[in-house]
Amino acid sequence: MALTLYALIQTAVLCTNALAVLHEERFLSKLGWGVEQGVGGFGDDPGVKAQILNLIRSVRTVMRVPLIIVNSACIVLLMLFG
Amino acid sequence: HPLSITVVRSFTAKSRARAAPPPAGSVLFEDTSSTAPAMNSQGYYTPGYDMQGASSDMQGGPGAGNMFADPMANAAMMYGSSLANQGKDIVNKEISRFMSVNKLKYFFAVDTRYVLKKLLIIMFPYTHQDWEVRYHRDTPLPPRQDVNAPDLYIPTMAFITYILLAGMALGIQKRFSPEVLGLCASTALVWIIIEVLVLLLSLYLLTVHSDLSTFDLMAYSGYKYVGIIFTVLCGLLFGSDGYFVALAWSSCALMFFIVRSLKMKILTSISSDTMGMASSAKPQLRLYITVATAVFQPIIIYWLTSHLVR
Numbered sequence: 163m164a165l166t167l168y169a170l171i172q173t174a175v176l177c178t179n180a181l182a183v184l185h186e187e188r189f190l191s192k193l194g195w196g197v198e199q200g201v202g203g204f205g206d207d208p209g210v211k212a213q214i215l216n217l218i219r220s221v222r223t224v225m226r227v228p229l230i231i232v233n234s235a236c237i238v239l240l241m242l243f244g
Numbered sequence: 245h246p247l248s249i250t251v252v253r254s255f256t257a258k259s260r261a262r263a264a265p266p267p268a269g270s271v272l273f274e275d276t277s278s279t280a281p282a283m284n285s286q287g288y289y290t291p292g293y294d295m296q297g298a299s300s301d302m303q304g305g306p307g308a309g310n311m312f313a314d315p316m317a318n319a320a321m322m323y324g325s326s327l328a329n330q331g332k333d334i335v336n337k338e339i340s341r342f343m344s345v346n347k348l349k350y351f352f353a354v355d356t357r358y359v360l361k362k363l364l365i366i367m368f369p370y371t372h373q374d375w376e377v378r379y380h381r382d383t384p385l386p387p388r389q390d391v392n393a394p395d396l397y398i399p400t401m402a403f404i405t406y407i408l409l410a411g412m413a414l415g416i417q418k419r420f421s422p423e424v425l426g427l428c429a430s431t432a433l434v435w436i437i438i439e440v441l442v443l444l445l446s447l448y449l450l451t452v453h454s455d456l457s458t459f460d461l462m463a464y465s466g467y468k469y470v471g472i473i474f475t476v477l478c479g480l481l482f483g484s485d486g487y488f489v490a491l492a493w494s495s496c497a498l499m500f501f502i503v504r505s506l507k508m509k510i511l512t513s514i515s516s517d518t519m520g521m522a523s524s525a526k527p528q529l530r531l532y533i534t535v536a537t538a539v540f541q542p543i544i545i546y547w548l549t550s551h552l553v554r
Contacts, residue, residue, distance in 0.1 A: 167434060
C-alpha cells in the first residue's frame with residue numbers, strides 16, 4: 163500500500179470536513195453529545211467524553227473558515243486537473 | 245553532523261540578536277537612529293516583509309524627522325516605528341511558538357558515545373537498569389549527558405538509511421526505479437506522521453499531563469527504524485529465515501524498549517485528578533496506550549519491510 167503525502171492531506175481534509183458538518187442542535191444534542199453535556203465535573207480531569215466533545219466543538223469553530231478556503235481550492239484544482 | 249550543528253547555532257545566534265530590540269517604553273525617548281543600521285543588516289536574513297518595511301521606516305524616520313520642523317510629527321514618526329518594532333516582535337514570537345529552534349537543538353546535542361550506547365539499548369534493552377530521564381533543575385538533560393533522553397539524530401539517520409537500504413533491496417530484486425524510492429520514503433514518513441498524531445490525540449483525550457512534546461514522540465516513533473534496518477539487513481544477508489528471526493528479535497527488543505521508556509513518562513505522570521482515589525478507568529487506559537504503541541511497532545516493521553525481502 164503506497165501512502166503518499168497527498169493521500170494524507172486528502173484524508174485530513176475529508177476528516178475535518180466530516181467533523182465540521184456535525185450539526186449542533188439537530189444531531190449532537192439528540193445523541194447526548196451537545197455543548198452543555200461537555201462541561202462535566204469541575205476542576206479536575208474532564209474525562210474522555212468531555213474531551214472528545216470539546217475537541218469536536220473547537221474543530222468546528224476554528225476550522226470553519228479555513229475549510230471553506232481549502233474546499234474551494236480542492237474543487238477548483240480537481241476540476242482543472244482531474 | 246557538526247556542520248548541521250554549526251548551521252543551527254549560527255541561525256540561533258542571528259535570531260537571538262534579532263530578538264533583542266530596545267524595550268517599547270523607552271523607544272519613544274531614545275534616539276533610534278543608532279539601531280537603524282543594525283536592523284538593516286538583520287532585515288536581510290529574514291523574509292518577513294514587515295521587517296524590511298520597518299527597517300526602511302526606521303532609516304527614513306530619523307533622517308526625515310530631523311527635517312520636520314514640527315516636533316509632533318517627529319514624535320509621531322518615532323511612535324510609529326516603535327509600533328512597527330512591536331509588531332515585528334510579535335510575529336517572531338508567533339513563528340517561534342510553532343517550532344522553537346532551541347528545543348530542536350536539544351535533540352541533536354549528541355555525541356558518539358551516546359549514539360553507540362543508545363543503539364545498543366535499542367537492540368538489546370534487557371540489561372539496561374535505569375530508565376529514568378535525569379533532570380537538571382527542571383530542564384531535562386541533553387542526550388550528551390543522559391543516555392535515556394530521546395534524541396532526533398538517531399531517528400533521522402536511521403530513516404535515511406532505511407530509504408537507501410530499501411532502494412538497494414529493490415535493486416537486488418530488479419524492481420528499482422527512482423519513483424519507487426520516493427514512494428517508499430513518503431510511505432514511511434506518512435506512517436510516522438500518523439503514529440505521532442494518533443499518540444498526541446490519545447494523550448490529549450486522556451488528559452495525560454506528561455512532558456512528552458511532539459518532538460519526543462517523533463523521536464520515540466523513529467527509533468523503530470533502527471530495528472527495521474537490522475531486519476532488512478538480516479533478510480538480505482540470510483534470506484527469508486534470517487528475515488523472520490531478525491523480525492522477531494527486533495520486535496521484542498523494540499516493544500520492551502518502548503514500554504519501559506513510555507512507562508516512565510505516561511503512567512507515572514501527575515494527573516490532575518489528585519482528589520481522592522484515581523478513577524479506575526485512568527491507569528488502565530494509560531496502560532492500553534503504552535501497550536498499543538508497543539504492539540503497533542512489529543506490525544509496522546513487518547508492513548514496511550516485507551515487500552523488500554521476498
